[in-house]
Amino acid sequence: MALSYFKYERVEDAQQKLLSLAGESMKRVEILDVRNAIGYILAEDIRSERDIPQNDIAHFDGYAIRSEDTKLASPKNPLRFKIAKEIKLTDRSSDYEIPCGEVIYVPTGCELPKNANAIVPVESVKREGDYIILTRPIAKGFHVIRKGSDIKKNEVILRKGAVIQGQHIKVLLDSGIFKVPVYKKPRVVVMPIGSELTNNLNEHRKKLETHSYLISHLIEKNGGIAMRKAPIPDDPNLISREVEEALENYDIIVTIGGASVGKMDFTWSEARRIKKPRLEIRGIKVHPGRVTSVVLFEKPIIMLPGLIQSTLSGTIFILLPLIRFLAGLPPSPLYPKFVGKVKSVIKIPEFKPFKRMRFIRRIESMDNEKEKFIDLLRYESFHSSVLLKADGIITIPENIDEISPNETLTVYGVYGLF
Amino acid sequence: MALSYFKYERVEDAQQKLLSLAGESMKRVEILDVRNAIGYILAEDIRSERDIPQNDIAHFDGYAIRSEDTKLASPKNPLRFKIAKEIKLTDRSSDYEIPCGEVIYVPTGCELPKNANAIVPVESVKREGDYIILTRPIAKGFHVIRKGSDIKKNEVILRKGAVIQGQHIKVLLDSGIFKVPVYKKPRVVVMPIGSELTNNLNEHRKKLETHSYLISHLIEKNGGIAMRKAPIPDDPNLISREVEEALENYDIIVTIGGASVGKMDFTWSEARRIKKPRLEIRGIKVHPGRVTSVVLFEKPIIMLPGLIQSTLSGTIFILLPLIRFLAGLPPSPLYPKFVGKVKSVIKIPEFKPFKRMRFIRRIESMDNEKEKFIDLLRYESFHSSVLLKADGIITIPENIDEISPNETLTVYGVYGLF
Numbered sequence: 001m002a003l004s005y006f007k008y009e010r011v012e013d014a015q016q017k018l019l020s021l022a023g024e025s026m027k028r029v030e031i032l033d034v035r036n037a038i039g040y041i042l043a044e045d046i047r048s049e050r051d052i053p054q055n056d057i058a059h060f061d062g063y064a065i066r067s068e069d070t071k072l073a074s075p076k077n078p079l080r081f082k083i084a085k086e087i088k089l090t091d092r093s094s095d096y097e098i099p100c101g102e103v104i105y106v107p108t109g110c111e112l113p114k115n116a117n118a119i120v121p122v123e124s125v126k127r128e129g130d131y132i133i134l135t136r137p138i139a140k141g142f143h144v145i146r147k148g149s150d151i152k153k154n155e156v157i158l159r160k161g162a163v164i165q166g167q168h169i170k171v172l173l174d175s176g177i178f179k180v181p182v183y184k185k186p187r188v189v190v191m192p193i194g195s196e197l198t199n200n201l202n203e204h205r206k207k208l209e210t211h212s213y214l215i216s217h218l219i220e221k222n223g224g225i226a227m228r229k230a231p232i233p234d235d236p237n238l239i240s241r242e243v244e245e246a247l248e249n250y251d252i253i254v255t256i257g258g259a260s261v262g263k264m265d266f267t268w269s270e271a272r273r274i275k276k277p278r279l280e281i282r283g284i285k286v287h288p289g290r291v292t293s294v295v296l297f298e299k300p301i302i303m304l305p306g307l308i309q310s311t312l313s314g315t316i317f318i319l320l321p322l323i324r325f326l327a328g329l330p331p332s333p334l335y336p337k338f339v340g341k342v343k344s345v346i347k348i349p350e351f352k353p354f355k356r357m358r359f360i361r362r363i364e365s366m367d368n369e370k371e372k373f374i375d376l377l378r379y380e381s382f383h384s385s386v387l388l389k390a391d392g393i394i395t396i397p398e399n400i401d402e403i404s405p406n407e408t409l410t411v412y413g414v415y416g417l418f
Numbered sequence: 419m420a421l422s423y424f425k426y427e428r429v430e431d432a433q434q435k436l437l438s439l440a441g442e443s444m445k446r447v448e449i450l451d452v453r454n455a456i457g458y459i460l461a462e463d464i465r466s467e468r469d470i471p472q473n474d475i476a477h478f479d480g481y482a483i484r485s486e487d488t489k490l491a492s493p494k495n496p497l498r499f500k501i502a503k504e505i506k507l508t509d510r511s512s513d514y515e516i517p518c519g520e521v522i523y524v525p526t527g528c529e530l531p532k533n534a535n536a537i538v539p540v541e542s543v544k545r546e547g548d549y550i551i552l553t554r555p556i557a558k559g560f561h562v563i564r565k566g567s568d569i570k571k572n573e574v575i576l577r578k579g580a581v582i583q584g585q586h587i588k589v590l591l592d593s594g595i596f597k598v599p600v601y602k603k604p605r606v607v608v609m610p611i612g613s614e615l616t617n618n619l620n621e622h623r624k625k626l627e628t629h630s631y632l633i634s635h636l637i638e639k640n641g642g643i644a645m646r647k648a649p650i651p652d653d654p655n656l657i658s659r660e661v662e663e664a665l666e667n668y669d670i671i672v673t674i675g676g677a678s679v680g681k682m683d684f685t686w687s688e689a690r691r692i693k694k695p696r697l698e699i700r701g702i703k704v705h706p707g708r709v710t711s712v713v714l715f716e717k718p719i720i721m722l723p724g725l726i727q728s729t730l731s732g733t734i735f736i737l738l739p740l741i742r743f744l745a746g747l748p749p750s751p752l753y754p755k756f757v758g759k760v761k762s763v764i765k766i767p768e769f770k771p772f773k774r775m776r777f778i779r780r781i782e783s784m785d786n787e788k789e790k791f792i793d794l795l796r797y798e799s800f801h802s803s804v805l806l807k808a809d810g811i812i813t814i815p816e817n818i819d820e821i822s823p824n825e826t827l828t829v830y831g832v833y834g835l836f
Contacts, residue, residue: 035631038635052802052803059798059800061680088613088682089612089613089614089682090613090614090624092623107680107682108680109614109724109800145798145800149798149801150798150800150801150802150803151802151803157803157806158806165635165834165835165836166631166632166633166634166635166636166639166834166835167632167635167802167805167806167835168806169628169631169632169635170628170629170631170632170726170802170805171628171802171803171805171806173619173626173628173631174626174628174802178619194507195506195507195508196507196508196527201591201596205510206508208591208592210587210588210589210591210592211588213453213584213587213588213591214584214585214587214588215584216584217456217583217584217585217587218584221584262479262525262526264506264507264525306527308588380477380563380567380568382477382527382563382568383567383568384470384568384569384585384588384589384592385470385568385569385575385589387585387588387589388575388576388585388586388589416583416584417583417584417585418583
């Protein structure tokens with residue numbers, strides 16, 4: 001039993017061990033059809049396979065012409081050009097050649113005929129029957145969109161690490177790129193543990209298990225593919241059977257609850273019984289969330305505590321960094337949201353040698369000041385209403401137990417949460 | 419033919435007409451299972467159906483006790499309490515009553531036995547066999563989490579307009595709310611038009627249609643459900659057949675291309691031929707994007723221009739505001755992203771009576787200044803590479819054609835784009 005007690009590791013150390021051991025060996029690249037790659041992260045720089053436009057094209061509906069034929073045109077010497085043909089967008093216009101002293105009508109976006117090098121827009125020229133009348137010379141390239149003027153062949157159009165959005169799909173396809181290397185999203189199974197839990201809305205004798213909805217949402221918003229499982233009772237045999245089965249089918253196994261050192265906490269001991277782990281993390285130096293533990297074989301089993309804020313802390317500091325790393329994102333799920341001044345003294349004397357995470361709300365200042373004030377939300381670690389009221393979190397470094405009024409703090413958002 | 423020419427309407431007027439005529443009559447609320455409501459917008463305030471916790475519960479593993487039995491305990495007068503029973507989380511602990519002078523063991527989170535009103539944590543008390551020894555009185559409510567202390571029955575937990583995320587699913591389910599009223603997401607069909615287009619990656623004689631990937635992504639990111647269609651050739655009969663069919667099956671019909679006044683532009687005339695519209699908008703006073711037009715029957719047909727930046731402008735100023743309104747979001751898809759100082763003079767003399775939209779990039783300042791500088795990206799309206807390079811957009815009001823260096827501008831992001 002003594003073996004299961006906590007050896008709290010610094011969060012940064014735990015993260016670094018997990019990323020270097022599990023992250024590096026599990027990171028995978030897959031080739032996806034561009035059209036299915038929305039939200040994936042590029043694993044390589046991508047270069048265009050062609051010039052865009054692929055050829056010189058007309059910028060307006062107009063008459064394709066050879067600039068050199070127009071040199072002598074002037075108001076005093078109007079030149080007549082026969083409209084040899086009207087080309088449609090669907091024609092292969094490069095099959096056509098302009099006869100000397102003639103023009104070919106082309107619509108906007110149409111490739112220029114073989115020997116054309118300028119466009120006379122329809123509205124800027126007088127037409128008489130099958131002829132247009134030019135009263136000035138037309139410069140080479142006039143109203144022509146040059147081949148490669150948008151994107152050049154072999155130009156890097158997207159960098160490794162880009163999150164693929166709609167505009168990227170468009171430009172990649174335009175560039176002749178139909179497959180892209182992306183980081184494979186880890187498949188993460190979420191397994192709540194506890195005999196008192198049910199996932200059946202109509203089972204009133206048990207407690208409805210709901211943490212997994214939040215954790216799964218955060219997994220999806222941070223680059224993973226989440227699969228929720230029905231709660232597993234506090235039975236060592238059932239737990240080890242389900243965990244072993246999950247190790248076959250998923251990349252990351254997440255348990256919620258049953259990870260502490262109580263009589264009914266079997267997750268840690270059962271996980272370690274499977275085989276010799278490559279890495280063990282038994283508790284992390286963060287409050288809430290200190291019970292968070294990891295056992296790593298080829299794949300990691302990440303054990304989250306059961307009280308919601310602790311579950312969330314373990315998710316933010318241990319689970320999401322690994323998922324994000326595998327998906328090709330920067331590991332931290334935190335982003336700086338705003339900077340605020342502390343309104344009333346913040347005292348966090350408990351767990352002083354630990355990193356602390358606390359939920360913060362923004363206080364609207366009375367006097368239209370530009371400064372934002374922040375305040376600690378009052379809550380207990382089992383409260384979930386705080387998740388509806390918070391504007392973000394602050395983290396308090398080890399060994400600090402008080403933050404004075406008017407000190408300036410950065411409030412962080414969590415991707416997918418707030 | 420004259421009828422199809424443009425009567426450019428101010429963007430704000432066009433938006434307002436469309437929202438009041440189409441938006442108000444088409445807005446629908448549906449009742450969804452909470453578990454399927456991620457990303458939907460709440461149509462009503464939601465009140466909790468129960469107290470959370472539903473009963474007084476133990477904050478620690480410990481002994482449930484009656485405070486009044488402990489009054490006389492002191493170091494000089496240690497009191498012995500028999501451990502009458504050990505309750506599990508899965509037991510209905512309110513079935514049990516504590517015999518006078520005894521205690522009942524309960525785990526963390528367990529409902530208190532019928533007449534208990536305090537918890538003595540396991541680690542804070544001496545145990546001798548089946549007895550615990552108390553050397554001080556225990557206050558009423560000690561280590562008890564009070565019924566309703568997290569959320570009270572009938573308390574508003576979520577406001578109308580909230581975008582439902584993982585934490586909301588959790589708290590709604592915890593509160594006994596399994597169904598929620600949300601705004602129905604409009605079903606939007608995206609129909610590219612042009613005989614030169616194909617959606618077949620292997621059809622090299624035609625141009626691959628790719629705008630629809632970007633527009634569909636923006637629709638999805640702004641509260642709609644998008645359905646992409648194969649390109650329709652420039653054939654009036656095919657266009658009207660497809661549009662009429664789409665009017666049966668979708669809430670909003672979006673066409674891309676074929677909406678101008680050229681010989682092959684049939685969308686406007688065919689749409690108006692279907693029946694008498696409730697609203698017609700033939701062009702909007704924005705550049706790029708001025709060709710954007712709308713014909714509204716019960717449902718709107720929104721015609722976007724074909725050059726990508728014009729397509730995007732019509733999407734931002736006309737299509738997305740309607741979708742967002744129907745989905746319950748604030749109509750504008752723009753959000754202030756940062757404020758920057760203009761680096762070099764911005765001249766936009768063309769289309770002076772129009773609102774103008776331009777793509778902007780942020781310039782990294784040389785000297786670690788905190789100020790951000792911005793610059794106009796150089797591009798043509800058919801360029802799509804600008805979508806990869808821009809950090810945001812600026813809008814320039816009517817009748818302004820120059821912005822001086824060092825003027826301060828707000829750069830906007832577009833939800834789903836950048």
